[in-house]
Amino acid sequence: MRQGRPGLLARFSEVLRPHEPISRSAYLAGGVASVAGFLVLWAILTYGGFVTPLFLPSPSDIVRAAAALIADGSLLTHTTASVTVIVTGWALAVVLAVPLGILMGTLKFVEAILEPIVDFVRYLPVSAMIPLLILYIGIGVSQKVAVIFIGTFFQLILLVADVSANVPKDLLDSSYTLGAKRWDVFRRVLLPATLPGVMDNLRITMGWAWTYLIVAELVAADRGLGYMILDAGRGLFTDRIFVGLFTIGLLGFVFDFVFKRMHRLLLPWSPRI
């Protein structure tokens, strides 16, 4: 190793070694640089007059639009509506998919029963089922919740099945040799053993649920961030579209943060943290 302060090039090559850890400050610098670079490019393009506001409004345009939407309370209404739909649909999927997934990954017979159906349905585009959903449950909130449910349920069940199938057999066997009966093995071994993996997949599918928002609010919606974006698009209010997008991105960020925190808080033993 050379002594003294390394040159910029040397420091750059230092952070680009495959799979090697980098310093916290280097990591932070990377993050700040990417966000700052994005903002600068955006400012140049808009304030420099290189793009028309119809395509890309300036940062101040968007802040102004956001302020207006916050002031009249509509952003809050839309956000609440979307969060309600997404959390409800996702929670219903979780309540059903987690136990079924654990059983599917643990009991070959349950796998035999569920696999053909799950593998078939999960390839169907959720948007293709909207006509059926309208026919079956109408155009109210429940239809929107159903879209989120279908979008996450079939994916989650497979993810959880994979988690429970990967619980080491020796872990179950050692509980048997300690006197566990079959029910104990489910309750005291399989269930806790799957928690870190399940937690990770809850976070991942929550992210996917948000990507179904537009599909969910496509039909007969009168509120919601998806509706707000679609509506702004019709009137060519590009700034409002961006406000909607930023709000969704920000909410995703918050949800992700909360999930990671919960993982650390609820499962301090987890090898993943």
Add this chain to the structure above:
Amino acid sequence: MVAQDLTARDSIGRDQKLLVRDLSVVFTRRRGGTVAAVEKLSLGVRDEEFVSIVGPSGCGKSTLLRIIAGLIRPSAGEVFVDARPVEGPGADRGMVFQSYTLFPWLTVQGNVEFGLKLRGQPAGERAQAARRYIELVGLQGTEPAYPKELSGGMQQRVAIARALANDPSILLMDEPFGALDAQTRAIMQELLLRVWEQTHKTVLFVTHDIDEAVLLSDRIYVMTARPGRIKGEMAVALPRPREVGVMDTPAFIAIRQQIHGLIREETLRVLGDERVRPHPPGA
């Protein structure tokens, strides 16, 4: 002569803690056809006896142990523990595995208490018993730690404490130190010697490490290559309590040599390679 050859049949009597009779295991291959993993195997372990099984890899040692634990069903034959036939897994046969099998969501204390909790023992008694066995394996102070905070050797010590806390009739150990480095392994062997001196628990220990088997055991079974059968049996007439120093004594070396010879014969038989020169005498 410190080691004496006995036939398996001779030592199997009525005073056995564990009795395995004419055990056979046949696995069905996925593509059809069958493989005999264990064939007509018989052995016995007396009360307070430490018995090891050594043999070439793939000889079915682990399969045998899992059958005794009740985790696998044999194709034929019987297993008796305390004269009762084994029909499934149970707390009377504790087991320590080669892989790390502590429950990651339970602390050291929680892991050692696991079996007692299943049995419905009250919390106070449970905690007391757990503390005693954690101390026995020299891990006092680690009670509130989670397995992820422990080294491999420490995890195996907790696994031993967890199995012993359940007070099984017999402790089955399936290459428990196989995943550890040489230094840790030596320390664990010493620890197990000490633990055995204090508990005199009946143990059936599977290993492919001949030195380990001789150091720890009262008796050693040598298994044949697949299909696994008992090739020979040796009494280890080394005095107890034992120290690691015993490994340098002529008596130890003589026993090791005999077992080594038996296993080498088996390995060569399987390899079917005449080009490998015969074992030079006294090497």
